[in-house]
Amino acid sequence: MELAITLHHQANAPLHRQLYDALRQLILAGRLTPGERVPSSRALALSLGVSRTTVTQSYDQLISEGYLQTAIGSGTKVCHQLPEELLRPAPVKRTLKTATAKTRRQVRPLRLSAYGNSLTDVEPFEPHETETPxxxxxxxxxLDEFPLRLWRRLLLRHYRTSNARMLDYADNAQGYRPLRETLAGYISRSRAVNCEAEQIIIVNGSQQALDLITQVLIERGDTVALENPGYLGARRAFLAQGAKLLPIPVDDAGLAVETLAAHSSINPKVVYVTPSHQFPTGAVLSLPRRFELLKWAEHTEALIIEDDYDSEFRYSSRPIPALQGLADSHSVIYVGTFSKILFPALRVGYMVVPEPLTRVFARAKWLADRQTPIVEQRVLRDFIKEGHLERHLRxxxxxxxxxxxxxxxxxxxxxxxxxxxxxxxxxxxxxxxxxxxxxxxxxxxxxxxxxxxxxxxxxxxxxxxxxxxxxxxxxxxxxxxxxxxxxxxxxxxxxx
Ligand SMILES: Cc1ncc(COP(=O)(O)O)c(C=O)c1O
Missing domain, CATH: 3.90.1150.10 (Aspartate Aminotransferase, domain 1)
Known part of the structure; x- marks a missing residue:
């Protein structure tokens, strides 16, 4: 008997676990019927191109859970009474047909919110990455150049101190204050960002900043202007919130601000830009365009989201100050991340918000996840403060x-x-x-x-x-x- 089972060799779940899941599904869906013989472990291993041990491991698990049974001389069969039925309060004798219908009825309709429904259209974030050489x-x-030993040493330094307070909830959802102070110094030196530690919210990567921004600022039906082409992580966060998207073209001086200005009657509430290195074209938003954009935002009362994801890596041109530092008003939210300069799994980013918005963002962050993990914040602060970040960046x-x-x-x-x-x-x-x-x-x-x-x-x-x-x-x-x-x-x- 051939079984329609597909196993993914690259997946995280081990093959025997995938096979166990697939067989259990076949049994519960009634495709393998009670009393039916399943293929021998040798035959199944051969047809799926896996080792016999993989198959016996899955069979053993299904036997121990009561889905399969073995009898000497008659091979392995599907049990007549499945564990799901044993768990029901009043067992009813049922034919396979009714069992299947019941199984189907148990799948309740998904009653999602507008937000939940909008997520059903969201494709996996990045294109599927096969392990090409x-x-x-x-x-x-x-990542293989990251100073892991040093990072480990700094981590240990914090874990070694028997400071039980460190294990508790933080008293401020905005993030570890010494890190925010160190960061404020770092971004004002390196990016000419103009901020105090009070305006910084430490987040779990810039994606969380984008998510919080959409929740706090965007209403269903609001218009968000963004670069075309542009970053998917931002586009999808806005779409999920029900925003209308206004794509603005990009040329070799970055976002075409005059096209944006021509759409002012649409009244975008927010414009999302990657001025230091437009994603994906790489264009750098010219200084005149930066001023034009700021003027436009001032005039229309739109908020600019400045995603400065990899500006540390610049090779020939002189750095252009961040939009945030050029603005003398409350029109820019600056978003930065350590995913590129350190490593993405760290999940530490930050946002610099205009002073009147700090409270609402701190509350949104608290509601989302209370705080960004504190030990990593402490280590990061040491890493910057002790000069390791500058060295690593160089x-x-x-x-x-x-x-x-x-x-x-x-x-x-x-x-x-x-x-x-x-x-x-x-x-x-x-x-x-x-x-x-x-x-x-x-x-x-x-x-x-x-x-x-x-x-x-x-x-x-x-x-x-x-x-x-x-x-x-x-x-x-x-x-x-x-x-x-x-x-x-x-x-x-x-x-x-
Ligand atoms: C434009 C842009 N912003 C931000 C990020 C980083 O996101 P995160 O900080 O959530 O890892 C990326 C990652 O590829 C990006 O391309």
Whole structure:
């Protein structure tokens, strides 16, 4: 007997657990009927391409839970009485048909809120990343270069102190005060952000900041202007809240502010921008445009969300001050993250909010999750205060710059005129326009077959998506891998 079971070798759940779940579902759905024989462990292992131990482990589990039974000489069968039935108060004798109908009836309709319903359309956040040997993942730092030993030492320092108070709820949802003070100094020096520690809210990555901003500021039906193409994490947070999206084009000086201004009658409540390094084009919002944008926001009373996710990595141009620091009013919420400069699993980011909004955001943060984990905040504060962050950043800047140059040179050398590079002077990724006579999907698929992962930029457009644009993250790849990856991509380009 062939069983329609698909196991995912890359998934986190072990194969025997996946197989156990699949078999249990088949039994509960009545597809494997009471008394029916299941395939021998050898036959099932063979048909699924897994080891026999995997199958026996799942069978053993199902036997111990009362779904399957074995009898000498007659193999393994589905039990006549399933554990689900034993748990019911008044067991009723039922045919398989009624059992199936009952099982179906138990699946209650999902009575979701408007927010919950809007999430059903939200695709997985990033395109599915297969484990290709050379993956130009965007936004991934060189994790193998992170000073883990040092981080561990700092962690231990805090865990070693027998300060039981540290284990309690924090008395302030805004975050560990010494970290906020240190951060205020750091962002005012490095990004010309103008703030006091009181205006900082420590959050679990910038995604939480975007989520809190949408909840606190956006009503169903409000208009949010955003860059087109733009960052999916922001777009999806606004959509989930029921916002109407107003896509504004981007050129090589960043957001086209005059187009935004032309839409003022629509009255966007919020505009979301990535001015330091537009995601994904890499354009840097020019200084004149920054002033135009601030003037527009002042005039329309819109709030600007400035997502400054990777501005620490800048290679040739002089830094342009953050919008927040140029504004003398309450028109900007500045959002920063440690996902790029340290590591994404840390889940620490921060927002700098205009002073009148601090209380409401502190309450929203408290409601969301009380606080960001305190030990990590303490360690991070030491990491910055003791100069490790600056040191790490210097090293990473040099490393990423080398990787970036390697990528640019390799693309130019191997693909020549068939590739145009955008936004190469900042960040951890660049965008490339590649001339090939195939669709983006075909190109991505062909690359995957060559063992190279990359993403088409179409995903990031709300409208007027261009063909032939691809996002190539380089920060996490060695120079050797970058060169090899481009060589493989160039082979496809030449053949098409
Ligand atoms: C534009 C942009 N903002 C923010 C983030 C980081 O999000 P988080 O801090 O939640 O990890 C990313 C990550 O890729 C990004 O591309």
């Amino acid at each position: 050379i993956h130009f993942k965007s936004g991934r730092p060189a 090293r990473m800047r040099t490393l990423y710059d080398r990787r970036r140059q390697t990528l640019v040179r390799a693309l130019q050398y191997h693909c020549g005129e068939r590739v145009e590079i955008l936004g190469e002077n900042a960040g951890m990724h660049l965008m490339a326009r590649v001339q090939v006579k195939m669709s983006d999907e075909e190109f991505v698929q062909a690359a995957r077959q060559e063992g190279v992962g990359l993403v088409s930029a179409r995903l990031y457009y709300l409208k007027n998506a261009r063909r032939d644009e691809f996002v190539l993250g380089y920060a996490g790849l060695s120079e050797r891998k970058i060169q090899e990856g481009v060589r493989r991509l160039a082979k496809i380009v030449k053949e098409h």
